[in-house]
Amino acid sequence: GAGVSQSPSNKVTEKGKDVELRCDPISGHTALYWYRQSLGQGLEFLIYFQGNSAPDKSGLPSDRFSAERTGGSVSTLTIQRTQQEDSAVYLCASSSNRGAYEQYFGPGTRLTVT
Template sequence: GAGVSQSPSNKVTEKGKDVELRCDPISGHTALYWYRQSLGQGLEFLIYFQGNSAPDKSGLPSDRFSAERTGGSVSTLTIQRTQQEDSAVYLCASSLAMVTDTQYFGPGTRLTVL
């Protein structure tokens, strides 16, 4: 596609449920990033994938968060046993490679945990 796409655009779930958020990067982009933005806060880095290398998970806030990237393209961010503090907008970005390349953002998924 022309840009980064994410689904769903909005997700409301109950505390304790698992959720999966999907990201389709720009075709040909080898680097993919997940960020989250809580209300009134800046963007917080979660995880990034570069090609077939092991992902950098240093930003994941707890072991309830995991992500995978299949075939070097689509990525899924999974949050298990959701908590109210997980409520945020989850943004995915992709870039041609990494480091000095511009990151292009998807529209985000707004997650609300009741």
């Protein structure tokens, strides 16, 4: 079946511009996570959506970052006024209720801020 998809796969933007990154989770998965990964480094948790509960935003690095999840499915991560330090791969993952710790990751969006 279809896995987690993310778009775009690559995004180059100028410093100060806003960007939107999209994640389509696996159908029926109730949990959705966003992570950031810089080159050669670990996974930095950003935000977590679980069903209809209020999202856990504790990992967002600044108020320039926000995310929405519409209809319990598609999610959009928005970065306003991008900075060079925002350059990274942004990964989305989803999981089901029954397999809550088995996350399925998308291929990521590579963001480059020039």
